[in-house]
Every structure is written in C-alpha cells, then in structure tokens.
Amino acid sequence: MSGSNNKVATIIHLNNPDDAASWCKTQRGRRKKIGFVPTMGALHDGHLSLARAAKRENDLVCVSIFVNPLQFNNPEDLENYPRDFDRDVRQLENEGCDMIFTGTLTQFFPDAHKLEEINMLEAGRYALGLEGDYRPGHFAGVVTIVERLFNTVGQCSAYFGEKDFQQCLVIRELTESINGIDIIICPTIREDSGLAMSSRNSLLSPQARERASVIYQALCTAQDAWNNGERRPHALSGTMHSILKTAGVDIEYATVRDPNRWIAFESEDSLDSARAFIAIRIDDIRLIDNMKLG
Ligand code: AMP
Numbered sequence: 416m417s418g419s420n421n422k423v424a425t426i427i428h429l430n431n432p433d434d435a436a437s438w439c440k441t442q443r444g445r446r447k448k449i450g451f452v453p454t455m456g457a458l459h460d461g462h463l464s465l466a467r468a469a470k471r472e473n474d475l476v477c478v479s480i481f482v483n484p485l486q487f488n489n490p491e492d493l494e495n496y497p498r499d500f501d502r503d504v505r506q507l508e509n510e511g512c513d514m515i516f517t518g519t520l521t522q523f524f525p526d527a528h529k530l531e532e533i534n535m536l537e538a539g540r541y542a543l544g545l546e547g548d549y550r551p552g553h554f555a556g557v558v559t560i561v562e563r564l565f566n567t568v569g570q571c572s573a574y575f576g577e578k579d580f581q582q583c584l585v586i587r588e589l590t591e592s593i594n595g596i597d598i599i600i601c602p603t604i605r606e607d608s609g610l611a612m613s614s615r616n617s618l619l620s621p622q623a624r625e626r627a628s629v630i631y632q633a634l635c636t637a638q639d640a641w642n643n644g645e646r647r648p649h650a651l652s653g654t655m656h657s658i659l660k661t662a663g664v665d666i667e668y669a670t671v672r673d674p675n676r677w678i679a680f681e682s683e684d685s686l687d688s689a690r691a692f693i694a695i696r697i698d699d700i701r702l703i704d705n706m707k708l709g
Contacts, residue, residue, distance in 0.1 A: 425508060425511075425513075426504060426507055426508040426512055426513065426514065426515060427513065427514045427515070428504065428514075428515045428516070428517070429514060429515070429516045429517075430516070430517050430518070431516075431517075431518050431519075431522045432516065432518040432522055432523055432563070432567045433522070434516070435477070435479075435514070435516035435518075435567050435568070436566075436567045436568070436569070438477075438514055438516075439477065439567070439568050439569050439571070440569065442474075442475055443569065443570060447473075447474040447475050448473045448474045448475070448571075448572070449473055449474070449475050449476075449477060449568060449569075449570070449571040449572075450468075450469025450470065450472060450473030450475070450476045450477075450571065450572050450573075450574060451469070451476075451477050451478075451479070451564075451568045451571040451572070451573045451574070452465045452466050452469055452476065452477075452478045452479075452512075452573075452574045453478075453479045453481075453561060453564050453573065453575075454478060454479065454480055455480070455481065455482045455483065455496065455614065456480040456481075456482060456497075456498055456499070456500060456503050456614070457496070457497035457498060457499055457503070457614035457617065458502070458503045458506050458507070458614075459604075459612045459613070459614065459616075460604050460612055461576055461578060461603070461604040461611070461612035461613070462576075463506060463507075463510055464576075464601055464602075464604045465574040465575070465576060465601050466478060466507060466510045466512055466574075467510060468574055468599065468601050469512075469572065469574050469599075470510060470511055470512070472572060472599070473571075473572060475513045475514070476510075476511070476512040476513055476514075477512070477513060477514040477515070477516065477568060477571075478507055478512055478514070478515050478516075479515070479516050479517070479564050479567075479568075480500065480503055480515060480516075480517050481517060481518060481523075481560065481564075482496055482498065483556060483557070483560040484520060484530065484556075485520075485530075485533065485535070485555075485556030485557075485559050485560055486552075486553050486554075486556030486557045486560065487553075487556070488550045488551055488552050488553055492701070495618065496614070496615075497614050497615070497617050497618065500517075503515075516567070520533075523560065523563045524563070533559065534559075535552075535555045535556070535559050536555060536558045536559045536562060536589075537555060537558075538554035538555045538557070538558050538585050538589075539558075539585060539588045539589070540588070540677065541554075541581060541584035541585045541588055541677055542554035542555070542581075542585050543677075544672070544677075544679055545581055545668055545670070545672070545692055545694070546581050546582075546694070546703070547581075548668075549667050549668065549694060554581075554582070554585050557582060557585065557586070558585060558586070558589045561586055561589060562589060562593065565590070565593055565596050566593075569595065570594075570595030570596070571595070571596060571597070572596075572597040572598075572599050573586075573590075573596055573597065573598055573599065574599050574601055575598060575599070575600055575601070576600075576601055576602075576603060576604075577600050577601060577602055577603050577705075578603040578604075578611050578612075578613070578703075578704065578705070579703070580674070580690065580692070580705045581692070581705075583598070583600050584674070584677065586598060603704070603705075605631065606628075608624075608625065608627075608628035608631070609628050609630075609631030609632065609635070610624065610627050610628045610630065610631060610702075611630070611631070611702075611703075611704045613702060615700055615701065615702060616702075618700050619697065619698065619700055620698065623697045623698045623700070626662055626663075626664065626697055627664075627695075627697050627702055629658060629659060629661075629662035629664060630659075630693050630695060630702060630704045631704065632658055633654075633655040633658040633659050633669060633691075633693060634655070634691050634693060634704060634705070634706040635706070636654050636655065636658050637651050637652075637654055637655050637671065637691040637706070637708060638691070638706060638708055638709075640654050641689065641708035641709050642709065646685040646686050646687075646689075647684075647685060647686075648670070648671050648680040648684055648686060648689070651671045651686075651689070651691065651708070652669055652670045652671060655669035655670075655691060655693060656669050659693070659695060664695045664696065664697050665695060665696040665697070666693075666694075666695050667694040667695060667696065667701075668692065668693065668694050669691075669692075669693045669694075669695075670691070670692055671686065671689045671690065671691045671692070671708065672689065672690060672692060673686055673687070673688055673689055673690075674688065674689075674690045674707075675688060688708075688709070689707075689708040689709070690705055690706065690707050690708060691705060691706050691708055692704075692705045693705065
C-alpha cells in the first residue's frame with residue numbers, strides 16, 4: 416500500500432483504487448459481506464441514509480468519494496461542485512463506515528493518457544430523455560466510472576438514491592452485464608421544506624433555498640391529481656408546470672413517465688403507473704427531483 420494511506424481513528428482512507436480493490440478482496444476472503452456507497456462527496460443526510468442502510472445490511476461498508484469529471488457536461492459546474500473531504504470523513508466515521516476510497520482519473524483509467532482517450536461506455540436505453548436530453552454525455556460518464564468502481568469493489572450490495580431515479584435505472588441495466596452486484600435503491604431524504612437534499616443545495620442563497628421547495632410542491636400536486644384519478648400525462652405535467660411558473664423558476668422539464676416502459680408518452684396515453692420528474696434552475700443552480708405517483 417502507498418505511504419500516504421492513513422487510518423483515521425476507525426475508518427480507513429485508501430487513496431487509490433488498487434489498494435481499495437485489495438482491501439475488498441481480503442475482506443471477502445474473510446467472508447465479510449460488503450455494502451458499497453458510491454458518492455461525489457460533500458455529504459449530507461441523503462448520502463448518510465445510504466451508508467446507514469448499507470451498515471444495517473452488510474458486515475462492512477465502503478464509500479467512494481470521487482468527483483467524476485466524465486459526467487459533467489459543463490466545466491463550470493465541475494469547478495463549482497462543493498467539496499469538503501475532511502467533513503465527509505468525519506461524517507462517515509460517525510456512521511461506523513469502515514473504508515473510504517478515493518482516486519484520480521489516471522488511477523481509475525491507467526490506460527488513458529488524457530481525458531479523450533478514455534473508452535466511454537454506452538449508457539443504454541434508460542439514458543434517453545430527461546437528464547439524457549439536458550446533460551448530453553452525462554450518463555455515459557456515469558456508467559464509465561461506475562463500472563470501474565464496481566470492478567474495484569467486486570461482489571457487493573451497492574446503494575443508490577431514488578432522488579436520481581433515472582440514474583438508478585441506467586445503473587441497474589449496467590449491472591445486468593456485471594456479476595455479483597446487487598443494486599439497492601433507497602428513498603429520497605428531504606429537508607423540512609420538502610426540498611430533496613443535494614450537495615448543490617449548499618450553493619443556494621437562503622432565499623433561493625426557500626423558493627426551491629416549489630419542486631416538492633409541484634410533485635405533490637401531481638401526486639394529488641393522480642390520487643384524484645388523473646391519468647393523462649399532459650394534464651399531470653401541466654399541473655406541475657403551472658406551480659413552477661408561479662414561482663418564476665427556470666424549468667428544464669416537469670413531466671411524467673411510466674418507469675417500466677421508459678418511453679416518452681403520446682398525448683392521448685393514459686398511464687397505469689407513473690413517476691413525475693422535475694429539473695429546474697434557480698440562480699443558475701440545477702436541481703432535480705422525482706416522485707412516484709400513486
Ligand atoms: P452524488 O454524490 O450526488 O453522486 O450522490 C451519491 C448517491 O447519493 C447517489 O446514489 C444519489 O442518488 C444519492 N443521494 C443524493 N441525494 C440524496 C437524497 N436526498 N436522498 C437519498 N439519496 C440521495
């Protein structure tokens with residue numbers, strides 16, 4: 416192991432994927448069941464809820480912290496992405512996690528000498544639409560790194576948040592071609608206002624943070640409409656649009672999809688099962704959320 420790896424009280428930080436891979440292999444040799452939580456750091460209660468679920472259901476929990484440049488379609492967004500590694504370590508240690516690993520892009524992709532030489536994986540059919548439309552290349556960047564992370568950790572249960580529901584679908588499809596990875600999807604953790612917790616919330620001014628709760632209000636209004644028998648996608652989307660418009664936020668999308676079929680709806684369709692999805696910008700900070708209807 417490299418000299419700068421260190422043990423911070425009870426949690427081990429391994430600063431390269433090779434060391435992380437040998438740690439995981441050793442633990443599996445000792446018949447330890449590993450729970451894995453991939454993150455980009457700047458941790459909040461949403462991330463910690465995944466770590467807690469992993470802790471309950473496994474012998475050991477490892478967490479990756481890597482701000483993945485491959486999934487940022489906007490260089491400014493990458494640069495401004497919040498980072499607070501020391502605080503992340505303390506929080507994970509408090510949750511009783513066992514190992515954190517980090518790495519550089521070169522360590523994850525040793526064969527590539529520059530970004531353009533990285534062999535990007537295809538993200539599959541769930542990458543089409545919504546985030547796929549508004550963040551071109553985002554899901555290819557996600558699956559390319561997540562595949563490396565899964566190769567590093569090996570057989571495990573991997574925990575993801577429903578907050579990024581489309582990402583869950585994309586990753587679940589990715590794991591159909593990788594052995595030994597169980598995907599566990601955990602509920603969205605929200606602030607008291609209903610705003611889904613997100614690392615990006617820390618970039619919002621207090622006023623913007625208050626306004627951002629309109630996302631949750633719009634999702635709940637679609638939920639109410641569904642519960643009152645509304646099944647027409649355009650009517651459900653229209654309800655969300657009007658709530659968001661009154662708050663004056665920039666709407667990227669506010670729409671519903673059948674999560675099983677994952678195709679854009681036709682205007683005359685009537686949905687049997689549906690999930691509402693919203694992406695907006697407030698003060699140029701991009702926020703997403705979603706909610707199962709019914
Ligand atoms: P990120 O660091 O944003 O890549 O997120 C790492 C993991 O945490 C992903 O699986 C996210 O879906 C999950 N996550 C982020 N925010 C929340 C939240 N509010 N509730 C539950 N899970 C979340």
